[in-house]
Amino acid sequence: MKAVVLARGLGRRMRDATPSARLTSSQLAAADAGLKSMLPIGNGQGHPFLDYVLSALADADCLDVCLVLGPEHDAVRRHYEGQGRPRRVQLSFAEQTTADGTARAVLAARNFVAGDPFLALNADNLYPAGVLRALAGLDGPGLAAFERGALADESGFPAERVAAFALLDVEEGRLRRIIEKPTPERMAAAGAHALVSMNVWRFDHRILEACRDVPVSARGEHELPEAVALALTRGVEFRAIPARGPVLDLSRRSDIAAVTRRLAGREPRP
Incomplete structure (x- = not known):
């Protein structure tokens, strides 16, 4: 199974100084450059x-x-073409010339995709390999649907961050729509068992058209959730698979200590 990792973001939140972050x-050099993934x-x-x-992708047989x-x-590419070259995954590169949204990031990888199914995921989130494996095992498009309360407990996200995640409207295991930036009232009404997206998907070639x-x-960008919404109107069905397990998020300097604790003693094998 192929996978497209979205690492084009400008890292604005990571660039912001956080005095309490040691x-x-x-x-500090990576944070100042906004290079979250590095x-x-x-x-x-x-x-x-x-x-x-x-390493998680390799564990899920996305090689x-x-x-x-x-x-x-360029520094990222040089690292992974040089001393950081992975041993388990075959790594290719695609360039998104301008930071004009996650939909355009996926589109930038169209030559790599070449008509095959693929996973798409953020470079600043670490997903459980079991979730990636379950998505790769689908026979069509889909996404991981995390239960809001369990995600908060297992991942240790602050309440205000979980409240900002996109809500999923799911019926009989099929995605009906995505509610981006839900209001506090809507999120409260949905409850702890509400399903939310962490932007990890299985796509086929039809998403490229969307x-x-x-x-x-x-917001002035071509956004992936809106491309998914467009694909839904064109008849593409997305399975929403129940997902559990911690998701690590490295968006801000304040995340670094928690991510470091979670990964202590864990050796990556990319």
Whole structure:
């Protein structure tokens, strides 16, 4: 199974200074550059966070991986073509010239996809290998649907972060729609058992057409959830598979200590 890892973001939240976050010099350099995926985790020099993401994909038998980067991310490419070259996954690269949204990031990998099914996931989230494996095992498009309360408990996310996750409207295991940025009232009404998205998907070639055609959002980007919504209107069905297990999020400097604790003693094998 192929996988597309979205690493084109500008890392604005990671660039923001957090006085309470204690970082090593190498972590500070990566954070200042907004290179979340390259932030070293662990003792000594550590391993780039992306190594753990690639290792989880390898554990899920997703061995053909494309990393979507920006033109300013040469250091990432040089690392993975040089001393950081993975041993278990075959790594390709695609360039998203401008940071114009996650739909365009997926579209940038169209030559790599070449008509095959693939997983798409964030470079700054570490998903359980079992969730990735379950998605890869589907016979069509789908996404991981995490129960809101369990995700908060297992991942240790602060309540305000969980409240901002996209709500999923699911009926008989099929995705009906995605509610981005739900209001506090809507999220409260949905309850702890509400299903939320962590932006990990299984797609086929039809998503590329939707990513090409989706209009610019109110935020000025071509966004992947809106491309999925467009695909739904065109008759593409998405299975929503129940997902459990901690998801690690490396979006902010304040996340680094918690992610480091979670990964202590864990050696990535990309």
